[in-house]
Amino acid sequence: MGNSTAAPGSPTSADASASASGTAVTTPGPSGRKNGRQTARSGSSAGTRASGSSHAERVFLVQTAFAELGGSAHGPGEIAEFTGLDDSVVYRILQSGIYQRIFERVDRGLYRLRTSAAQLAFTALDHRLDGTVTQTVLQELRTATDGGLAFLYMVAPFSGAQRQCVDMAVGDSDLAELGMTPRDVLSVTRSLRTGASGRTILAYLPEVLQQRVLAEPVPDQAGPGVYRDNDALAASLAEVRDLGYALGYEECMAGWNSCAAPIMWDGSIMGAVLLLKLKSVMPVAPENVIEATKEAAAELSRYGAAGPDAGQA
Structure with missing residues (x-):
């Protein structure tokens, strides 16, 4: 219960944020358009690594995006931008996750993790x-x-x-x-x-x-x-x-x-x-x-x- 690693009033300096660059993705989105996305995102582990090369990796990227974006719900486009995945890939993962009780649709075009994700965490901590x-x-x-x-x-x-x-x-x-x-x-x-x-x-x-x-x-x-x-x-x-x-x-x-x-x-x-x-x-x-x-x-x-x-x- 206390205040700083130094006595009150002593100067400290914040870390400088480092930015990383990613790989552009040009596969078609759900509307047939091409998407040129940068996978880089300062301060996020999901956005700073390349898009998954397997379906399983893409699923994990989408799950991680919900955790790191914060907030109550997110749309496929926002998740796609964060992960570097194509909109259509994210949309299919979300739809599949609804049936698997991993995600839920809370509004038109918005999704969030189901509470079953918390049960996984409790099991991991047991x-x-x-x-x-x-x-x-x-x-x-x-x-x-x-x-x-x-x-x-x-x-x-x-x-x-x-x-x-x-x-x-x-x-x-x-x-x-x-x-x-x-x-x-x-x-x-x-x-x-x-x-x-x-x-x-x-x-x-x-x-x-x-x-x-x-x-x-x-x-x-x-x-x-x-x-x-x-x-x-x-x-x-x-x-x-x-x-x-x-x-x-x-x-x-x-x-x-x-x-x-x-x-x-x-x-x-x-x-x-x-x-x-x-x-x-x-x-x-x-x-x-x-x-x-x-x-x-x-x-x-x-x-x-x-x-x-x-x-x-």
Whole structure:
């Protein structure tokens, strides 16, 4: 729950966006016209690679487009432009996907992923982590940081671009003693634009989701160190990616500083480990706190990305 990888007011610079060029596609569209599309699209993994050479690859490209474009629904033309595929190819994939319960038509010419796609995700995440593993890692982090409060935040599955606390190691502390109320938990700590853990998760999300979060208002209950300027917030995200962790200074709550590091599974951001200490005790996070937090996140990343046998080894 904290603000920048540097103390408030320290300058940071955002990463420069790199653009890539793609291959023009000139096959006929559904109306018989020729389409000259560029497959390149800055900041997207689907658009920066060549069109699929097999039907299966094209199907996966279309599915990925829905995830990376964001928004509620998209038309075949928009998906075709994003993927570099021909309109007619995209249209046929969408129609086939309706019968296979992968896509659904929500309006004239607009489609979206069905909720069955979420069930696939839940199946993929099943058994990745259990409470015993996370408690052990968080307790070790608490010990390594001389009694720091350790939290595990994960991307909230039903809220789009938010987070939720799923485990913690706080000893005998009552969260009420920290000045946290249920309202705080539901409003401040779920936002990805507040706190070291929120910004850590936000730094690795697709740009379309980052822009959605940047458009959100700052929670009223946020701490005095919260980023209110979107340019400064965006610059802090670049710094998080460069350093691999975030430091926070009274972002969510007055009087508390923090350190957070990302949990990555198969190259995707899944959550963050957060270490919280009183500002009077930790005015600036020392190196041992940063390293212990990074190691806790790395361990949970290893567990989550490993196969069943490797994770139990």
